[in-house]
Amino acid sequence: MVGPFLVPLLLRHTGPVVTAVVIAGCWLAMILGMLLAPDLFWLWAALGAVAHASGFVVIFTAVVQTSRSDAEAATMSAVIQGCGYLVATIGAPLVGALYEASGAWTVPLLAVLAITVVYALALIGAMLLVRSRRG
Secondary structure, eight states: OHHHHHHHHHHHHHOHHHHHHHHHHHHHHHHHHHHHOGGGHHHHHHHHHHHHHHHHHHHHHHHHHHOSSHHHHHHHHHHHHHHHHHHHHHHHHHHHHHHHHHSSSHHHHHHHHHHHHHHHHHHHHHHHHHHHHHO
16 A cells, blocks of 8 residues: 555655666565565565555556657557566466476576566666656
C-alpha cells in the first residue's frame, strides 16, 4: 500500500529521476538482499512490494507526461503492458528451470538481478525523458 502513495510525494519533492532511482534501489536491494541475507526475507519482500507498486505508478505517470495525445498514451500503455506481461509469462518458468538446473536459488536470483538492472536503467531513462519534456 505504501508504493502508490510514495510516488506522488517523491515526484513532487524530488523530481522524476530521484523517484526512479529510489524505486530501482528498492528492486535492487530486494534481489541483493535475497542473495546475501535470505533470512531477512520479510524485509526484502516488503521492499519488493513497495518497488512493484511504485513502479506501476511511475511508469504510467511517465506515459501520461510524455505522450502528445490520448491515442499515443493508449498505444504506449498497451505496448508497455503487453511487454510486461510477456516478460512475466516467460519469467516464472525460466526462473524455475534455472533453479532445477542449478539446484539452488543463486543462479535464478542472478538472472532476476540482471533483468532488474535493465528495468532500472529503462525506468531512470524514462524519467530523464519526462524531466527533459517538462523543460
